[in-house]
Amino acid sequence: xxxxxxxxxxxxxxxxxxxxxxxxxxxxxxxxxxxxxxxxxxxxxxxxxxxxxxxxxxxxxxxxxxxxxxxxxxxxxxxxxxxxxxxxxxxxxxxxxxxxxxxxxxxxxxxxxxxxxxxxxxxxxxxxxxxxxxxxxxxxxxxxxxxxxxxxxxxxxxxxxxxxxxxxxxxxxxxxxxxxxxxxxxxxxxxxxxxxxxxxxxxxxxxxxxxxxxxxxxxxxxxxxxxxxxxxxxxxxxxxxxxxxxxxxxxxxxxxxxxxxxxxxxxxxxxxxxxxxxxxxxxxxxxxxxxxx
Numbered sequence: 001x002x003x004x005x006x007x008x009x010x011x012x013x014x015x016x017x018x019x020x021x022x023x024x025x026x027x028x029x030x031x032x033x034x035x036x037x038x039x040x041x042x043x044x045x046x047x048x049x050x051x052x053x054x055x056x057x058x059x060x061x062x063x064x065x066x067x068x069x070x071x072x073x074x075x076x077x078x079x080x081x082x083x084x085x086x087x088x089x090x091x092x093x094x095x096x097x098x099x100x101x102x103x104x105x106x107x108x109x110x111x112x113x114x115x116x117x118x119x120x121x122x123x124x125x126x127x128x129x130x131x132x133x134x135x136x137x138x139x140x141x142x143x144x145x146x147x148x149x150x151x152x153x154x155x156x157x158x159x160x161x162x163x164x165x166x167x168x169x170x171x172x173x174x175x176x177x178x179x180x181x182x183x184x185x186x187x188x189x190x191x192x193x194x195x196x197x198x199x200x201x202x203x204x205x206x207x208x209x210x211x212x213x214x215x216x217x218x219x220x221x222x223x224x225x226x227x228x229x230x231x232x233x234x235x236x237x238x239x240x241x242x243x244x245x246x247x248x249x250x251x252x253x254x255x256x257x258x259x260x261x262x263x264x265x266x267x268x269x270x271x272x273x274x275x276x277x278x279x280x281x282x283x284x285x286x287x288x289x290x291x292x293x
Contacts, residue, residue: 046133047140049116053290056108064111066134069120073111078104078146078287081111085138086282091227095157097282104287113141130189142287149286158256159226159277162217162270164233170269171238174210188215192237203244210237220259227277228259232270240268 048070056075064073064084073081079100083092115123119133126133142148174192185193192211196204208216212235217228219242243264249257259265260272 045140046119046122046136047144048113048137049119050114051141051145052110052112052293053141053145054110054293056110060108060110062108066131068124070114070123071111071134071138072113073109075108076111077106077108078142078290081138081142082148082150082282082284085135085142086280088221091221091225091279093157093225095281096155096279097284099284101284101287103289104284107289109290111141113137127189145290147286147288148284150282150284152280152282155279155281156276157226157279159228159275160224160258160272161229161231161275162213162220162265163231163273165266165269165271168269169232169234170267171234171240174237174239185209189218190214194219194242201246203246205241205243207239207241209239211240212237216242220263223262224257224259226256227279228272229275229277231273243267 060075062075062080064071064076079094079097080092082097087096115137122133139148182193182195185195187193188208188211190212192209192215194206194208194211194215196206198204206219213230213232217230221228245262245264248262258272258274265271
């Protein structure tokens with residue numbers, strides 16, 4: 001369902017590599033796209049004031065971004081819009097959505113949506129990592145324009161747990177000396193910041209400040225393409241450096257990867273454990289092509 005080559009290439013470049021290979025970039029819409037437990041639209045009463053959905057031109061590339069007062073997407077199939085409304089990007093997978101009509105994964109649309117003035121506060125104040133308002137408005141758009149009906153079923157998927165190694169953690173208690181408002185830092189979904197450093201050997205080291213383990217597991221899930229459970233038992237907030245492994249393996253979009261093969265967790269006294277992690281599956285009961293503008 002996520003078959004188009006442009007989806008794989010552009011999503012990987014614009015969303016994932018922002019975090020793993022471009023630390024000099026200021027944090028933006030996709031720099032901390034969270035990968036926590038799937039969040040269903042919890043504010044479904046929210047909706048866009050104006051929505052335009054038009055068929056894409058044949059050569060249109062896939063893209064989407066949040067604007068100050070709305071949403072802009074090009075070359076989007078409706079299954080990607082549904083996934084965007086329900087899942088963090090790092091957990092997108094065709095395995096998470098079932099019973100999808102064939103046209104849904106092939107017909108592509110350009111979407112422009114504007115937020116009503118009375119909802120701008122909810123829009124601008126939503127978390128980058130957990131954009132609840134955006135997800136709710138996209139969900140409302142799908143119900144209104146495409147008559148979406150679906151239900152969810154519990155499922156599990158291959159994943160990992162983060163645990164303390166046998167020699168114990170090598171982390172420093174957070175210090176109050178770091179400026180957590182640094183505009184060049186990436187704000188972490190569960191608190192704290194991370195500042196990236198590009199090294200001469202073409203690796204990257206991320207310096208975490210005032211970060212709980214939940215922010216680390218969220219960060220690691222971007223390369224893992226699955227959920228990372230926190231089983232460290234560490235409840236504090238920490239300063240530490242997370243270095244990239246020089247001979248790290250290559251992985252494709254959506255391919256589940258052990259984050260310890262990519263990041264040097266051993267230096268932090270941490271390790272990963274393979275295990276099944278809970279998720280949900282979306283089952284489409286009804287979906288129509290978008291109604292006319």
